[in-house]
Amino acid sequence: MDLHILDHRLRVTSISKSGLVNFTHPLIKLIFLRNRTRCKFFSLTETPENYTVVLDEEGFKELQPSEHLQVESSMWLPLNVVSNGNASSSSQAVGVTKIAKSVIAPLAQQHVSVFMLSTYQTDFILVREKDLSVVISTLEEEFNIYKEEGGESVPVHSQDVSNGLQKNGKDAIHPTVHPVLIPLNQFCVMSLDPDTLPSIATTLIDLQFSTSSSPSQDLDCIKFFSFSLIDGYISLVMDTEAQRQFPADLLFTSSSGELWRMVRIGGQPLGFDECGIVAQISQPLADSDISAYYISTFSFDHALVSSTTTSVKKTPEMWEIHTEYHMIYISKYFFFF
Amino acid sequence: MDLHILDHRLRVTSISKSGLVNFTHPLIKLIFLRNRTRCKFFSLTETPENYTVVLDEEGFKELQPSEHLQVESSMWLPLNVVSNGNASSSSQAVGVTKIAKSVIAPLAQQHVSVFMLSTYQTDFILVREKDLSVVISTLEEEFNIYKEEGGESVPVHSQDVSNGLQKNGKDAIHPTVHPVLIPLNQFCVMSLDPDTLPSIATTLIDLQFSTSSSPSQDLDCIKFFSFSLIDGYISLVMDTEAQRQFPADLLFTSSSGELWRMVRIGGQPLGFDECGIVAQISQPLADSDISAYYISTFSFDHALVSSTTTSVKKTPEMWEIHTEYHMIYISKYFFFF
Numbered sequence: 217m218d219l220h221i222l223d224h225r226l227r228v229t230s231i232s233k234s235g236l237v238n239f240t241h242p243l244i245k246l247i248f249l250r251n252r253t254r255c256k257f258f259s260l261t262e263t264p265e266n267y268t269v270v271l272d273e274e275g276f277k278e279l280q281p282s283e284h285l286q287v288e289s290s291m292w293l294p295l296n297v298v299s300n301g302n303a304s305s306s307s308q309a310v311g312v313t314k315i316a317k318s319v320i321a322p323l324a325q326q327h328v329s330v331f332m333l334s335t336y337q338t339d340f341i342l343v344r345e346k347d348l349s350v351v352i353s354t355l356e357e358e359f360n361i362y363k364e365e366g367g368e369s370v371p372v373h374s375q376d377v378s379n380g381l382q383k384n385g386k387d388a389i390h391p392t393v394h395p396v397l398i399p400l401n402q403f404c405v406m407s408l409d410p411d412t413l414p415s416i417a418t419t420l421i422d423l424q425f426s427t428s429s430s431p432s433q434d435l436d437c438i439k440f441f442s443f444s445l446i447d448g449y450i451s452l453v454m455d456t457e458a459q460r461q462f463p464a465d466l467l468f469t470s471s472s473g474e475l476w477r478m479v480r481i482g483g484q485p486l487g488f489d490e491c492g493i494v495a496q497i498s499q500p501l502a503d504s505d506i507s508a509y510y511i512s513t514f515s516f517d518h519a520l521v522s523s524t525t526t527s528v529k530k531t532p533e534m535w536e537i538h539t540e541y542h543m544i545y546i547s548k549y550f551f552f553f
Numbered sequence: 554m555d556l557h558i559l560d561h562r563l564r565v566t567s568i569s570k571s572g573l574v575n576f577t578h579p580l581i582k583l584i585f586l587r588n589r590t591r592c593k594f595f596s597l598t599e600t601p602e603n604y605t606v607v608l609d610e611e612g613f614k615e616l617q618p619s620e621h622l623q624v625e626s627s628m629w630l631p632l633n634v635v636s637n638g639n640a641s642s643s644s645q646a647v648g649v650t651k652i653a654k655s656v657i658a659p660l661a662q663q664h665v666s667v668f669m670l671s672t673y674q675t676d677f678i679l680v681r682e683k684d685l686s687v688v689i690s691t692l693e694e695e696f697n698i699y700k701e702e703g704g705e706s707v708p709v710h711s712q713d714v715s716n717g718l719q720k721n722g723k724d725a726i727h728p729t730v731h732p733v734l735i736p737l738n739q740f741c742v743m744s745l746d747p748d749t750l751p752s753i754a755t756t757l758i759d760l761q762f763s764t765s766s767s768p769s770q771d772l773d774c775i776k777f778f779s780f781s782l783i784d785g786y787i788s789l790v791m792d793t794e795a796q797r798q799f800p801a802d803l804l805f806t807s808s809s810g811e812l813w814r815m816v817r818i819g820g821q822p823l824g825f826d827e828c829g830i831v832a833q834i835s836q837p838l839a840d841s842d843i844s845a846y847y848i849s850t851f852s853f854d855h856a857l858v859s860s861t862t863t864s865v866k867k868t869p870e871m872w873e874i875h876t877e878y879h880m881i882y883i884s885k886y887f888f889f890f
Contacts, residue, residue, distance in 0.1 A: 237617075240578035241762065248755045252763050280574075414755040418585045421754070425578065426589050 217318065218298040219359035220369065224257040226342060227276045228288040228331060228488070230514035231267040235284020239267075240425055242278035246271065247445065248417055250410070253278065257294070259333055259444035261453075261513050262424060265485075268513035270333060270342070286514065288488055292331060292342040295319070295351070297359070309502070310470075312339050312510040312519070316498035318358050324495035326354045332494050332517070334509035335444050335451035336407040336469070342512075349374065394493070395483035399438035401455040402475040403520055405509055406467040408450045419461050423454070440478065440518065442511060453511065453520070476509065476520035485515035493517055554655070555635040556696035557706065561594040563679060564613045565625040565668060565825075567851035568604040572621020576604075577762055579615035583608065584782065585754055587747070590615065594631070596670055596781035598790075598850050599761060602822075605850035607670060607679070623851065625825055629668060629679040632656070632688070634696070646839070647807075649676050649847040649856070653835035655695050661832035663691045669831050669854070671846035672781050672788035673744040673806075679849075686711065731830070732820040736775035738792040739812040740857055742846055743804040745787045756798050760791070777815065777855065779848060790848065790857070813846065813857035822852035830854055 231239050246258045255275030261268045269279070270292075279285060297315050311334050312320070319341055323330055328350055331342040343351050352361055353374035362369035408416070423441055442453040452467065456475065459467070481493060494510060497519050501508045509520040568576050583595045592612030598605045606616070607629075616622060634652050648671050649657070656678055660667055665687055668679040680688050689698055690711035699706035745753070760778055779790040789804065793812065796804070818830060831847060834856050838845045846857040 237578035238575065240581060241574035244577060244581065244758060244762065249759050249763060252759070415752055417754040417758070418751040421581060422586055422589070425581065426586060 219361045220296045221363045222294045223364040224272045226292040229269045230286040232284040261442040265515045291345040295341040309507040312498045313502045316502035324492040329491040331512045332510040397480040401437040406452045406469045479519040482516040556698045557633045558700045559631045560701040561609045563629040566606045567623040569621045598779040602852045628682040631677040646844040649835045650839045653839035661829040666828040668849045669847040734817040738774040743789045743806045816856045819853040
């Protein structure tokens with residue numbers, strides 16, 4: 217398989233709920249006025265805590281410094297796994313499950329933090345630019361690695377990268393126990409022809425910019441809405457209630473029309489330095505070949521697991537999650553998947 | 554004829570060009586998210602200098618105080634002339650011309666400042682709330698005057714209004730000489746079904762919120778774009794270049810599809826205390842039965858005169874305006890209309 221290091225240098229930022237009004241102008245521009253900006257990688261995810269905005273340097277220029285804007289200090293690079301036709305994987309699973317063993321687990325073992333961004337089209341693995349040499353030396357046994365530069369894919373090897381062989385420490389991983397939350401609402405992962413974006417503009421604006429001033433603290437149904445416009449492709453993740461507000465004929469999803477349940481990881485904001493969280497979740501999913509999307513945000517991680525995956529329903533413990541929907545602990549329930 | 558004092562208490566405000574980004578959120582809400590606001594009277598007009606926003610108290614609550622927001626200190630009330638079928642006027646003219654003699658001239662004689670807001674549907678005459686008694690006593694000979702209150706029209710007379718008969722001074726008016734500018738671009742006055750507003754949202758956003766950071770100082774073609782959403786009716790005034798960016802089948806205009814030339818009044822910002830400016834312009838137009846719209850903004854006044862009115866073209870002096878498009882002086886050219 218091929219691994220592409222995409223030609224985007226990304227910032228991971230967070231806008232506070234109360235500060236959104238100060239950023240409506242650049243966000244509207246980045247979402248709707250493609251001709252007015254040179255940003256090619258843009259993602260906006262609303263959670264109950266804040267808005268996570270991941271965007272390239274051109275997009276980042278549009279955001280004025282403000283007390284309401286937090287910026288993670290690193291530059292991040294998106295990686296993308298491309299099946300080159302003769303892949304040996306027989307997995308039918310989609311999303312992060314496909315790359316759990318080949319990418320996520322090895323990076324976790326090398327103590328490389330990753331920021332995951334699943335979309336309708338693909339799964340982006342964001343790594344810090346300073347970790348690139350470790351990433352390449354870690355993954356080059358499994359992958360042909362290419363760096364995209366100005367539209368060309370250039371093969372890279374660890375010796376091409378300065379500091380190439382200096383791997384991070386190899387201490388055993390002692391994963392932190394994080395509580396998880398499984399909210400009641402069901403999510404869909406969809407796409408949209410960019411040319412029809414104008415026709416849903418006001419619905420999108422309404423959903424993303426009209427946060428009630430007193431956000432509900434009820435986490436039974438979580439507010440989670442993600443929009444991304446990356447290299448001309450749109451991806452939308454929203455719950456079924458939000459979906460009903462869009463015209464049925466414009467958004468499209470996979471033919472199965474699958475719905476997804478969310479597992480939100482983290483009781484306190486996770487920060488960016490811990491590694492292995494995505495691996496903790498994705499490895500057992502991969503063991504059972506269960507599809508999952510995975511979306512990191514500034515404070516928490518979110519796995520989306522198919523709500524119709526029968527193998528999940530087979531275990532009595534999983535029933536419990538489906539019927540009681542209460543706070544459970546990852547150390548206790550993690551291996552149910 | 555009937556004169557209605559509408560049930561809106563309005564603020565006249567101005568947002569600086571550089572400060573627009575701080576107000577995109579409330580403006581988007583007021584324009585596109587009707588269900589999220591109780592504002593019933595909203596008007597936004599972009600000129601080269603700034604954005605003039607006229608809105609009722611509910612809408613005004615959405616605007617946070619800022620160094621970029623100027624607020625005229627008075628509360629303004631909109632008046633509206635309603636032909637009640639048996640009007641004796643035989644005029645075919647539309648716009649401010651119809652009310653020049655009956656409303657605008659008498660108010661100017663009483664030194665009442667008016668702020669005009671012509672729309673596709675009607676012409677609103679805004680007067681200061683404190684001038685209401687003078688307005689009523691001045692106009693009640695000509696009109697049946699009604700005050701709209703909670704959906705009902707209640708007849709009012711000057712004795713109903715406290716301070717009713719205290720007219721302003723009756724000094725002779727010595728109108729100030731203001732330069733006028735007649736830009737090259739042609740304007741259209743249009744409307745739109747509010748239900749189709751979402752489908753032009755991104756075009757509207759692009760036009761109204763994407764001011765280039767270095768506004769052109771070339772006034773040959775003036776930037777002028779006005780959007781109003783008043784009691785559920787939309788009115789748009791834009792030049793033909795902006796019009797081309799909208800789908801042809803959504804905006805509608807009068808069957809004649811008339812185009813309008815702008816006469817911008819004022820070389821320096823006019824302020825709000827001078828009176829008689831609208832009268833200066835509208836009276837000679839009315840004398841010749843020439844249709845005109847009239848839109849006041851925070852800094853300047855704008856009359857829109859039909860560009861196809863042959864009676865205008867008949868005079869050699871008017872030719873001059875149509876071919877040379879240079880700065881002329883109202884004292885010199887005013888009576889050409």
